[in-house]
Amino acid sequence: MATANPQVDEFLRTTKAWRAELTRLRAIALACDLIEEFKWRQPCYTLQGANIVILGGFKQFCSISFFKGALLMDPRGVLVKPGENTQAARQIRFANVPEILELEPVIRSYIREAVEVERAGVKPSASASAPPAIPDELQAKFAEFPAFETAFAALTPGRQRAYLLHFNGAKQSKTRKARIEKYVTQILDGKGINDCTCGLSRKMPGCDGSHKSLR
Known part of the structure; x- marks a missing residue:
């Protein structure tokens, strides 16, 4: 406490x-x-x-x-x-x-x-109260990889929202695809966009930067 x-x-x-x-x-x-x-x-x-x-x-x-x-x-x-x-x-x-x-x-x-x-560094906008849309590229990835859709659905609402805002922030389709591919493994592992993936943080799942002292 x-x-x-x-x-x-x-x-x-x-x-x-x-x-x-x-x-x-x-x-x-x-x-x-x-x-x-x-x-x-x-x-x-x-x-x-x-x-x-x-x-x-x-x-x-x-x-x-x-x-x-x-x-x-x-x-x-x-x-x-x-x-x-x-x-x-x-x-x-x-x-x-x-x-x-x-x-x-x-x-x-x-x-x-x-x-x-x-x-996650998400900023409010004038339309912040509306749920983020699921981009077509993510829908396509869900259809291609059902286990990925299941893993995404299992994330907390805050983690889902942070990912969707990040994916939707890309203006071009190829950039949205690249952003999605970058986080496939992280989503499958049940981690948010800003969660620690080094395995060395003292405050999992949120990365507190502990690993930096070990470099």
């Missing part, structure tokens, strides 16, 4: 609204090994300096907000836009602790996916 931030300790000690709910959400975020910071007068959780989630208390609800929530798959349909014109951020809202406890596995899963998205 990550280290608690004294500023967040003080915030929770003095806050009057949603103390129990925010304390539970904090425990979930810390269990996901994110760095706890205090930004915009709220508990915020980061990965290598990048904002992943932030907690907040409002009049009618408290929330955990995902800075790149529009890039998450959201199979449970629990993410909402904080405002009508919000582009990337998404919230899960709660009215009490039992609601948080009921969704705790989902929250943990979404945080893990958000970390995968951040590690």
